[in-house]
Amino acid sequence: MSWEFLAAQFAAQFGLWWIIWAGILLGIVVGILPGFSPQNTLIMLLPLTLGIPVDQAFAFMVSLYCANHLAGGVPAILVKIPGSGGAAATTLDGYPMTQKGQAQQAIVLSFTASVFGGLITTLATLALLPWLSQIGLYLRSVEMVVVMLFGLTLIAVIAAKDTLKGLISGLFGLLIGVIGTDHIYNAPRATFGFLELYDGVPLVAALIGLFAVSEALVMIEEKLIVGKEGRERATRASWADTLDGLRLTAQKWWHIVWTSFVGLFIGIVPGAGASIAAFVAYQQSRMWSKHPERYGTGVPEGVIAPEAANNGVTSGTLVPTLALGVPGGSTAAVMMIVLQYHGMVMGPRLFTTNPELAYGVFVAMAVAYIFMIFTILPLARYMARIVLIETTYLVPVIVLVTVVAAFVERQYVFDMALALVFGVIGYIAHKTNYHVTAMLIGIILGPLFEQYLARALRISQGDLSVLFSSTLGNILWAFLVLSLVLPALKSRLRKSR
Amino acid sequence: MPPKAPLGADLVIPVLALGFAIYFFWSIADLVWEAKANGVVIGAVLVGLVVLQLARIAADVAKGRGDLRADPLWRPWDTFAKRLGMVLVTVAFIALLETLGLTLSLLLAMAVALAIMGVRKPWTVAWISVAVAAAAYLLFIAVLDSAFPHGPIEKLFS
Numbered sequence: 039m040s041w042e043f044l045a046a047q048f049a050a051q052f053g054l055w056w057i058i059w060a061g062i063l064l065g066i067v068v069g070i071l072p073g074f075s076p077q078n079t080l081i082m083l084l085p086l087t088l089g090i091p092v093d094q095a096f097a098f099m100v101s102l103y104c105a106n107h108l109a110g111g112v113p114a115i116l117v118k119i120p121g122s123g124g125a126a127a128t129t130l131d132g133y134p135m136t137q138k139g140q141a142q143q144a145i146v147l148s149f150t151a152s153v154f155g156g157l158i159t160t161l162a163t164l165a166l167l168p169w170l171s172q173i174g175l176y177l178r179s180v181e182m183v184v185v186m187l188f189g190l191t192l193i194a195v196i197a198a199k200d201t202l203k204g205l206i207s208g209l210f211g212l213l214i215g216v217i218g219t220d221h222i223y224n225a226p227r228a229t230f231g232f233l234e235l236y237d238g239v240p241l242v243a244a245l246i247g248l249f250a251v252s253e254a255l256v257m258i259e260e261k262l263i264v265g266k267e268g269r270e271r272a273t274r275a276s277w278a279d280t281l282d283g284l285r286l287t288a289q290k291w292w293h294i295v296w297t298s299f300v301g302l303f304i305g306i307v308p309g310a311g312a313s314i315a316a317f318v319a320y321q322q323s324r325m326w327s328k329h330p331e332r333y334g335t336g337v338p339e340g341v342i343a344p345e346a347a348n349n350g351v352t353s354g355t356l357v358p359t360l361a362l363g364v365p366g367g368s369t370a371a372v373m374m375i376v377l378q379y380h381g382m383v384m385g386p387r388l389f390t391t392n393p394e395l396a397y398g399v400f401v402a403m404a405v406a407y408i409f410m411i412f413t414i415l416p417l418a419r420y421m422a423r424i425v426l427i428e429t430t431y432l433v434p435v436i437v438l439v440t441v442v443a444a445f446v447e448r449q450y451v452f453d454m455a456l457a458l459v460f461g462v463i464g465y466i467a468h469k470t471n472y473h474v475t476a477m478l479i480g481i482i483l484g485p486l487f488e489q490y491l492a493r494a495l496r497i498s499q500g501d502l503s504v505l506f507s508s509t510l511g512n513i514l515w516a517f518l519v520l521s522l523v524l525p526a527l528k529s530r531l532r533k534s535r
Numbered sequence: 536m537p538p539k540a541p542l543g544a545d546l547v548i549p550v551l552a553l554g555f556a557i558y559f560f561w562s563i564a565d566l567v568w569e570a571k572a573n574g575v576v577i578g579a580v581l582v583g584l585v586v587l588q589l590a591r592i593a594a595d596v597a598k599g600r601g602d603l604r605a606d607p608l609w610r611p612w613d614t615f616a617k618r619l620g621m622v623l624v625t626v627a628f629i630a631l632l633e634t635l636g637l638t639l640s641l642l643l644a645m646a647v648a649l650a651i652m653g654v655r656k657p658w659t660v661a662w663i664s665v666a667v668a669a670a671a672y673l674l675f676i677a678v679l680d681s682a683f684p685h686g687p688i689e690k691l692f693s
Contacts, residue, residue, distance in 0.1 A: 202584065202587060202588055202591070203548075203588070205584050206548065206549060206552060206581070206584050206585060206588060207548070209552075209577060209580055209581040209584060210548070210551075210552040210555070210581060212577050212581075213552075213555065213556060213559060213574065213577045213578055213581055214555070216559075216573055216574055216577065220566070220569065220570035220571075220573075222569050222570065223566070223567060223569065223570050225563075225566045225567075225570045226562075227559065227562050227563050227566070227570065227571070227574060228555070228558060228559045228562045228563075228574070229562075251625075254621070255618050255621065255622075258614045258617050258618050258621070258652075259611060259614050429652075430649075430652045430653055430654055431649070431652075431654070431663065433621065433648075433652055434621070434624075434645055434648035434649050434651075434652055435645075435663075435667060437621055437625055437648070438624075438625065438628060438641060438644055438645055438648060438667070439667065439671070441625055441628070441629070442637070442641065442671055442675070445675075445681065445683060446675075446679075446681060449681060449682040451629060451632055451633065451684070454629050454632075455629050458622070458625050458626065458629070461622075462622065463548075463551070465618075466544075466547050466548060466608060467548055469544060469607050469608055470544045470545050470547065470548060470607065470608075472548040487573070487577075488573040491572065491573050491576065492569060492572065492573060495569070495572050496569065500568050500569075500572065502576075
């Protein structure tokens with residue numbers, strides 16, 4: 039790949055500005071609304087993407103996908119309702135920043151971390167694509183089982199104040215995620231007799247219930263989301279706060295760089311996705327911080343890490359899709375369908391037979407990120423105003439509108455009722471410090487975990503010792519145990535001092 | 536002497552998890568091992584963790600550090616009625632959806648929910664409810680053509 043080729047690609051993608059902008063605007067809208075996932079939106083728009091030339095279709099799809107990841111952080115910061123699973127970790131410090139009256143700074147940090155994180159990893163992917171595409175080959179079913187357990191353990195340890203409660207929440211979520219028919223024999227399990235649960239628990243209903251409905255039920259207790267001091271700061275909010283957010287971004291530039299690479303590497307692993315990446319980045323950020331005890335109280339690094347990582351995932355997830363023909367996630371799978379419809383064959387040969395498209399995808403992503411910062415940054419000031427609306431009006435809108443949104447994924451009224459059930463469970467969990475985030479990530483990982491565990495156990499004829507049969511897997515097991523033991527040891531050491 | 540912690544509330548999630556794990560084990564009892572391996576592995580670890588948590592709560596109660604009150608779930612009392620009202624309105628909204636359609640049922644549910652939350656000005660209740668219902672109609676029925684049940688309003692505009 040020469041510099042001339044790259045320059046020509048950038049020029050070509052800038053020429054597609056109109057379709058990139060359309061993708062960005064739609065991506066922002068569906069990212070902010072819980073219930074609208076990028077893959078569902080792309081499925082609904084298949085008649086459009088199949089009908090236009092493939093380069094335009096791909097530019098539109100990647101712009102929508104990247105903007106969706108960026109916008110998911112907005113409701114996570116403002117009302118503690120992540121627009122998608124990948125933004126769940128952003129609630130941990132984003133919402134406390136809002137409560138302190140720093141909503142605008144938090145939104146600006148989220149935008150800049152997303153854009154620069156996404157841009158850096160996209161450019162790195164362009165440079166390192168042949169090598170990055172090999173990473174996925176080292177992770178087989180055994181390692182994937184441990185990766186998922188590791189991710190869930192990290193979430194339980196970092197998100198919950200009480201590790202045992204965090205683990206119970208995570209495992210409870212993982213078991214709920216296994217509801218439905220199994221992958222081999224289609225035998226129904228724990229469906230309570232509902233046909234609607236044969237395909238498993240719908241993720242959007244779980245997300246809406248555990249975050250939106252439960253949070254709204256807690257929100258009733260206060261007149262405003264923010265306290266008195268926070269309200270005064272939000273009322274006085276001006277462009278100076280946007281500039282303050284940019285100043286914080288410049289201060290923490292290195293944080294954006296390295297946490298976005300965490301997202302890139304996790305994104306390359308098929309199936310791991312933005313939810314795990316955001317939490318691993320958050321945990322790493324806290325672990326290497328000089329003041330880990332401040333995490334969870336509204337620190338800028340706590341917003342930067344998950345947002346940079348979940349946008350780092352966007353380029354990572356396309357690496358196995360294009361280089362190996364293995365979709366890195368559900369959105370990548372939809373993109374793959376569009377490419378195959380246009381006669382493209384995925385795999386290593388794509389880079390020699392059609393380099394304009396293979397590299398053009400990542401160039402389109404880089405261009406989309408450049409456009410995004412100018413589109414969304416000026417909106418931060420106005421978005422932050424939502425915290426001044428009284429909960430008297432906010433709660434009915436959140437509860438009823440998000441319950442309606444639960445219908446969208448599968449078009450079942452049943453899913454709306456399920457969202458309410460999850461809302462009540464989430465409310466109880468909120469009130470008793472059983473972390474809903476760990477529960478949600480468990481539900482997201484449940485089906486994938488089952489797929490990889492079933493594969494590993496089939497190879498070993500049901501022998502569980504297969505889970506300890508690979509060197510890489512054993513190293514990951516050691517990390518998992520350390521992540522459980524180290525925090526306990528650290529706190530014991532601190533107490534003894 | 537410090538006040539006793541209300542540990543009854545802490546029991547709800549573990550008891551739900553335990554009940555669900557037992558139901559899961561029962562539902563997979565007759566299946567082949569490939570179909571139940573995952574549930575058994577996750578369920579067994581979950582049951583172990585729940586037993587640990589129950590033992591911890593029992594120890595705290597025995598040592599007098601807590602009791603089995605569950606009041607954090609409904610406190611503060613002044614907002615309990617609003618919270619319960621919101622849940623009931625949502626149940627009624629879902630139940631009426633098939634008959635009244637999305638737009639009308641959402642409009643009515645929104646109006647009742649605002650009243651429950653303490654909004655007393657009729658015009659405020661009316662314009663917010665109409666705005667939310669109209670936005671839902673435009674997005675889900677007119678633009679996305681979702682399969683929401685159609686009621687009198689949807690039929691009128693179709």
